[in-house]
Amino acid sequence: MLKVIFFLKAEKVGKNGESPIFARISYKTKRISMSTGKSISKERWAFTSNLRNVLKLEKEKVIKNSLDLFQIHAEKKFIELFKMDPEVSLELLKAEIAGKTKIKTKHITILEVLEKHNAFFARKVEAGERSKASFQKYERSTHLLKSFIKKQYGLDNMPAADVSNGFVFTLEEYLKYESSFKGQVGIKNNSVVKYMKMYKTACNYCIRMDLIIKNPFDAYNGKLNVKDAVFLTQQELNRIEEKTITIERLEKVRDIFLFCCYTGYAPIDALKLSHANLFEDNDGNLWIMTNRTKTTIRENVPVLPPALAIINKYKEKQMSLLPQISNQKMNAYLKEIADICGINKHLTWYVSRHTFATTVTLGNGVRLEHVSAMMGHSNIKQTQHYAKVLDVNIMEDMEKLKLRYK
Structure with a gap:
């Protein structure tokens, strides 16, 4: 951590024959020097082994106490700065020790x-x-x-x-x-x-x-109120897929929504996808590979058959994989789709991402850490939120337990 060493600037001698005592402050590979405001003769500094021997002169005892206090003060200021940022600026530390602050600060x-x-x-x-x-x-x-x-x-x-x-x-x-x-x-x-x-x-x-x-x-120590994510059950998802829709704008919105349900991409990321994001692995499996705009974390997802069908449907009709639409219009049209499909939920574009996490993946036994990776989450705790709301998984496990007790 911080290292403080006291040394004498012997080349500088005052009228009283004494030289100033400086402190050399080191942290990692950097170091600075600053005056302690104390002075002593070169002879006494050497005789007392840099004030480390047992001191007899009262003046030298006072100087030693001052240097000890200087070191304690320096270490205290260092700890304060370290808590805010481990990359402590020694220039800033020097200003703090001297009781000064930078003008811009x-x-x-x-x-x-x-x-x-x-x-x-x-x-x-x-x-x-x-x-x-x-x-x-x-x-x-x-x-x-x-x-x-x-x-x-x-x-x-x-x-x-x-x-x-x-x-x-x-x-x-x-x-x-x-x-x-x-x-x-x-x-x-x-x-x-x-x-x-x-x-x-x-x-x-x-x-x-x-x-x-x-x-x-x-x-500040405020906490988020965690609410259950709104998602579609498999029955509701089937209802949207199987519904005959003759209005073109609603059909496009339905396709975009279903694509996100089967890939987990957030709206801003889904609309940015192009054929350049499609990759085939050595086994012939098709993947979508990209980074999340929100976090820049990699978000690679295997293409499920329903998503591939939508990709093929709009192939060569635009530069992107999907038709372009604003978030506002998408959510407005999803309300219409919810009405005609008889779904009594507040249907928004983001519900598709929640549906991917719950019904499509976790609900079908995909491991939590794999879902987290596909969704581009920075830590698995974000994904665990979705796992909590899957009562159907709990019931399936309990059904197995019931059979044991029969």
């Missing part, structure tokens, strides 16, 4: 923190590493924060260093009960938690860039 405002992060995020969107929809959420979070500061403090902005725990939790209350958007007052808990995490992410980015030294949103 003092003057950067909380809205500038978000703007700098958003500018960085915009570049990731341009490179195709993140989605435009995610960027719009960060822009929305900036607008909400600006409105809060204006209403709560009567200011257009405020220094990031002034953002306290009280600020953070008052902001949470404002988002939940007072913020307004398109005539609607208040934001639901899960959306509030996501906005607060965005603020935390933006601050962490600026810490890495040495623009701020502490993340005020580390104090």
Whole structure:
């Protein structure tokens, strides 16, 4: 970890014949030096073995105590910075030990923190590493924060260093009960938690860039309310597949929806697929291979027969595998499909992804870790949420148990 060594700058001698004592601070492969504010003669420094021997002179005891306190102070400041970012800047540590802070750290405002992060995020969107929809959420979070500061403090902005725990939790209350958007007052808990995490992410980015030294949103501990995912049962899925639909726009929407049910791709990823994403393995099996726009995680899925039929149906009709449609129109037309198929569920495009995870894969015995990989989840906990709602699997296992007890 941190290493502090004291040395004498013997080449510098004051009028009193003493030389200044410096501290050499090392961390990993980097090191800096700074004055301790103490001095001693070259002879006494050597005689006391750099103040490591038993000291008899009162002045030297005082100097030794000061150096010990200096080291403790340096280690304490290091730990504080390490908790925020393990890649501790020694220049920043030096400023902290000396009781100074960088000018940019003092003057950067909380809205500038978000703007700098958003500018960085915009570049990731341009490179195709993140989605435009995610960027719009960060822009929305900036607008909400600006409105809060204006209403709560009567200011257009405020220094990031002034953002306290009280600020953070008052902001949470404002988002939940007072913020307004398109005539609607208040934001639901899960959306509030996501906005607060965005603020935390933006601050962490600026810490890495040495623009701020502490993340005020580390104090936030809000939790998402986990709800059961809406998905279609096999009977409902069959009903949509077998329904005769004569309206062309609804037929296209039905095909896109079913394709996502049998591949698990999110809307933004499904519409980006082209024939370049199709690959055949050595055994002749066809795969769709791509990265998730949201997380850039690999999402490779074997093509099931129903999905292949839809691919062939629209082959050479457009550049992409599927017809293009907006998310808004897709969800509006899915409501019509739910009505004509007699499905009493809030049918949205994302229901198809949930249906793939539950009914199509987990419900048919596909292992959880394989489902997680196909869905491009960053960890298996995200996939476990779908496994919890499959009561039909529990009943199948219990039926086997019943036979044992007969």
